[in-house]
Amino acid sequence: MDAEAIRQYCLQKPAATEGFPFDSDTLVFKVAGKMFALLALDAHPLRMNVKCDPERAIALREEHASVLPGYHMNKASWNTLVLDGSLNRKWVEAEIDHSYDEVVKTLPKKTRETL
Numbered sequence: 507m508d509a510e511a512i513r514q515y516c517l518q519k520p521a522a523t524e525g526f527p528f529d530s531d532t533l534v535f536k537v538a539g540k541m542f543a544l545l546a547l548d549a550h551p552l553r554m555n556v557k558c559d560p561e562r563a564i565a566l567r568e569e570h571a572s573v574l575p576g577y578h579m580n581k582a583s584w585n586t587l588v589l590d591g592s593l594n595r596k597w598v599e600a601e602i603d604h605s606y607d608e609v610v611k612t613l614p615k616k617t618r619e620t621l
Contacts, residue, residue, distance in 0.1 A: 507595050509533070509547055512554060515599055516543055519606050520621040538617050542609040543602055546577075552589040554598075555579055556605035566601075583608075 507515075516522055516535040523536050531548035534541055544555040558566065560582045566573045567585065572592045576584025587593060587601060610618060 507552075507589055507598050509545060509552060511595075512543075512545055512552075512589075512598070512602075515602060516606075519602075522606075537606060537609055537621070538613050540609045540613065542605045544579075551591075553577065554587045554589060555584050556587060556601050557583055557608045558585045558601070558604060559583070559608060562604070 513524065513533065517524060519535075519537060519542075521537050522542075525534055525536070526532065527534055531546065533545040533547055535543040535545075542557055546553040546555075555576050555578075563575075563583060563585050567575065570593065572588040572590055574586040574588065575581035577586045579586075585601070587598060589598065610621060613621075
């Protein structure tokens with residue numbers, strides 16, 4: 507997946523927004539002001555951080571060489587996906603979905619109901 511495909515996919519999520527709060531190379535996707543994905547535009551190959559259930563995060567790291575502990579994030583609940591072609595599009599999209607869902611479930615009930 508390239509950066510634009512990831513961007514388009516993330517922005518299809520209800521109430522998803524994008525921005526560059528840290529620097530001009532890290533595109534951040536949020537829902538209700540909470541991050542669910544970060545895309546390192548200057549990395550070659552591309553790298554993306556996604557939130558993940560802690561047990562699932564460990565299992566994915568053991569299964570895939572291209573899944574690493576979250577760079578500059580809480581290593582227990584974030585993974586870095588190295589988008590070198592070894593992770594197919596559907597798999598990456600499923601991890602974006604999981605990340606979004608992990609963030610949404612922590613939002614206040616009233617906020618979740620508006621999504």
